[in-house]
Amino acid sequence: MLADREVFTEIFNELYPRLCRFLECLLGSSSLAQDIAQESLLRLYRFGVDRLPHEEIRFWVFRVARNLAHNELKRKQTQMKLLDRLAGWLRPYQSNTAEKELVRAEEANLLWRLLKSLPEDQRTALLLREQEEMSYREIARVTGVSESKVKIDIYRGRNLLREKWQEQNRSSPRLERRFKHRRD
Amino acid sequence: MNCEWMTKVSLLVDGELSTSESDQIRNHIALCQTCRETYDEFLKLREEIQDYPYQRDPLAQKRALNNILRIGNETVWRNRLALPTPVFALLILAAFLMGILTVSLLPGWFNDKEGTISISPTPNDKSITPLPITTDFSRFDRGERTLIYVVKKRAPVNSGGQR
Numbered sequence: 001m002l003a004d005r006e007v008f009t010e011i012f013n014e015l016y017p018r019l020c021r022f023l024e025c026l027l028g029s030s031s032l033a034q035d036i037a038q039e040s041l042l043r044l045y046r047f048g049v050d051r052l053p054h055e056e057i058r059f060w061v062f063r064v065a066r067n068l069a070h071n072e073l074k075r076k077q078t079q080m081k082l083l084d085r086l087a088g089w090l091r092p093y094q095s096n097t098a099e100k101e102l103v104r105a106e107e108a109n110l111l112w113r114l115l116k117s118l119p120e121d122q123r124t125a126l127l128l129r130e131q132e133e134m135s136y137r138e139i140a141r142v143t144g145v146s147e148s149k150v151k152i153d154i155y156r157g158r159n160l161l162r163e164k165w166q167e168q169n170r171s172s173p174r175l176e177r178r179f180k181h182r183r184d
Numbered sequence: 185m186n187c188e189w190m191t192k193v194s195l196l197v198d199g200e201l202s203t204s205e206s207d208q209i210r211n212h213i214a215l216c217q218t219c220r221e222t223y224d225e226f227l228k229l230r231e232e233i234q235d236y237p238y239q240r241d242p243l244a245q246k247r248a249l250n251n252i253l254r255i256g257n258e259t260v261w262r263n264r265l266a267l268p269t270p271v272f273a274l275l276i277l278a279a280f281l282m283g284i285l286t287v288s289l290l291p292g293w294f295n296d297k298e299g300t301i302s303i304s305p306t307p308n309d310k311s312i313t314p315l316p317i318t319t320d321f322s323r324f325d326r327g328e329r330t331l332i333y334v335v336k337k338r339a340p341v342n343s344g345g346q347r
Contacts, residue, residue, distance in 0.1 A: 013249075
């Protein structure tokens with residue numbers, strides 16, 4: 001029993017930050033990402049770490065996390081639309097200082113806003129590929145779709161993201177300077 | 185402008201092409217500006233996604249681990265004792281029926297209102313002196329007589345005092 005706890009703790013410390021990062025990009029909320037990450041790893045603990053081969057554990061946990069996130073996104077879809085509209089109405093009434101803070105926050109979350117514009121399937125596939133460096137076959141196992149769909153989702157996601165990014169750069173040259181600085 | 189090779193550029197970025205296919209697309213990229221720009225932009229996007237400013241929270245991580253170890257252990261015992269709902273309902277029903285059956289088999293429990301038991305002649309009848317109880321019945325062979333108490337049930341008395 002103690003050995004199980006030690007093994008689980010080791011797996012937890014390895015997977016928890018990666019799950020949180022993936023879920024935060026997928027959902028756009030760090031608190032929600034932490035909740036779902038905890039729930040996914042709790043299910044792994046209840047299932048039993050010794051019941052899975054070690055190399056399968058990561059895919060099992062990401063599959064559970066992705067399914068929980070999918071349920072959460074469906075549930076909150078309407079709420080998020082309303083909140084976005086409200087934020088848009090409130091923006092012209094904010095002071096300069098608040099506006100600067102908001103712009104800084106927007107820049108930091110620019111990537112998330114660009115990712116958010118992608119359909120959920122494309123966003124999930126792209127994040128699993130770029131952040132977790134999973135192969136197309138592994139992504140297909142986690143998401144429960146065919147490899148061909150994963151290929152198409154990743155290509156379309158990248159294309160759409162690229163177009164949105166170019167649009168943002170055209171509309172906001174400061175962002176272009178920032179990205180240019182980071183690239184150099 | 186989209187080139188028909190652009191889909192393969194995405195596969196090249198992910199290393200999902202064979203060696204010969206990779207060489208073919210790389211040769212094409214060297215000649216096609218559209219595909220070259222696309223390839224560069226795909227790599228930049230990868231860099232941006234990998235550099236996403238995720239803030240680690242060690243306190244939240246520790247709290248999550250403690251929660252899991254605590255909740256997970258409690259649930260193990262509950263899972264061992266828990267029964268599926270239909271099985272649990274059947275057990276309750278069986279226990280209830282067993283209880284009713286047991287109570288119904290108890291002597292006189294349902295006879296309370298059916299009537300009283302009477303003994304004839306009554307034990308207090310002083311005109312008759314019953315013989316002591318014995319198991320020696322040979323005296324009846326010699327013609328001896330004794331008094332036998334007859335026990336019979338009477339019908340219940342209704343509110344008008346009639347049986």
